[in-house]
Amino acid sequence: MIVKKPNKQRPKNLNLFTIRMPVNAVVSIMHRASGVVLFLVQPLLLWALYLSLHNEQGYSAVAMHLQQWPIKLLLTSLAWAFFHHFYAGIRHLAMDVHWMTTLQKARFSSRVVLSLVVVTMMFVVFAIWQ
Amino acid sequence: MLFELLTAKYPGMRLWLTQRLCALSMAAGLLLFWVRVLWLAPQDYTGWVAVFAPWWWRLLSVWFFICMLLHAWLGVRDVLRDYVSHLGIRAVLQWLVNLAVLGNALAVGWILFGMKF
Numbered sequence: 001m002i003v004k005k006p007n008k009q010r011p012k013n014l015n016l017f018t019i020r021m022p023v024n025a026v027v028s029i030m031h032r033a034s035g036v037v038l039f040l041v042q043p044l045l046l047w048a049l050y051l052s053l054h055n056e057q058g059y060s061a062v063a064m065h066l067q068q069w070p071i072k073l074l075l076t077s078l079a080w081a082f083f084h085h086f087y088a089g090i091r092h093l094a095m096d097v098h099w100m101t102t103l104q105k106a107r108f109s110s111r112v113v114l115s116l117v118v119v120t121m122m123f124v125v126f127a128i129w130q
Numbered sequence: 131m132l133f134e135l136l137t138a139k140y141p142g143m144r145l146w147l148t149q150r151l152c153a154l155s156m157a158a159g160l161l162l163f164w165v166r167v168l169w170l171a172p173q174d175y176t177g178w179v180a181v182f183a184p185w186w187w188r189l190l191s192v193w194f195f196i197c198m199l200l201h202a203w204l205g206v207r208d209v210l211r212d213y214v215s216h217l218g219i220r221a222v223l224q225w226l227v228n229l230a231v232l233g234n235a236l237a238v239g240w241i242l243f244g245m246k247f
Contacts (some may be wrong), residue, residue, distance in 0.1 A: 032187045032205075032209060033203045035202070035206075035209075036146075036205075036206065036209060038202070039202045039205070039206055042198075042202065042230075042234055042246075043230070043233075043234060045242065046234060046237050046238065050237070050245075051243055052175075052178060052180060053178070053179060053241065053245070053247045054245065054247060055175075056175045057176060059174075059175040060175070084162070086157075089153055093150065093153070093154075096150065
């Protein structure tokens with residue numbers, strides 16, 4: 001059976017840069033992006049674990065690198081990615097059990113996620129940079 | 131009855147459950163890690179090694195990393211399926227991801243149970 005193509009006169013706008021995204025769209029895409037980032041960083045974290053456990057020199061090397069501000073910046077970004085992914089993930093689990101799935105509640109829960117990330121990052125930044 | 135959930139009668143359920151259960155497992159594991167590090171408060175190499183010395187802790191860590199690798203593999207698989215429409219390119223990327231995940235798994239096994247520290 002041949003499916004007819006839709007009428008080509010219908011208006012469409014696929015330019016994402018002209019569309020204002022609702023807060024839950026932002027939280028959702030950041031959840032996905034942070035997941036990809038965390039995946040790409042896995043080998044680096046395993047390398048750091050290996051070095052830190054292998055011997056005294058490896059441990060000192062990791063400790064020394066963690067004092068450098070570029071690495072601290074990287075760690076801060078990774079922590080932000082992790083906590084965003086974590087809290088947005090909890091939001092996903094809530095929606096999986098049909099909690100807060102209506103539009104207003106979903107927008108509310110995404111704001112909660114963003115607020116939690118900000119609060120957590122204040123503690124993390126203090127811990128990394130103090 | 132609920133066993134049906136794990137059969138082909140509910141397509142996608144096993145993978146979906148795996149990813150969610152891995153997530154919950156990791157959340158619990160992170161809490162456990164935080165408590166352990168607060169308790170032991172390692173200050174140097176010796177202290178750090180002491181955190182990972184007990185076999186049961188390393189076993190729990192392997193479990194954590196297996197969960198992480200499964201969870202990540204499922205997530206990246208979804209990302210590739212959503213954004214890469216060309217089947218040939220997606221196949222190549224998926225295999226690279228599979229190799230990376232396998233490599234990470236072997237690395238975790240080596241670090242926690244292979245190398246001596």
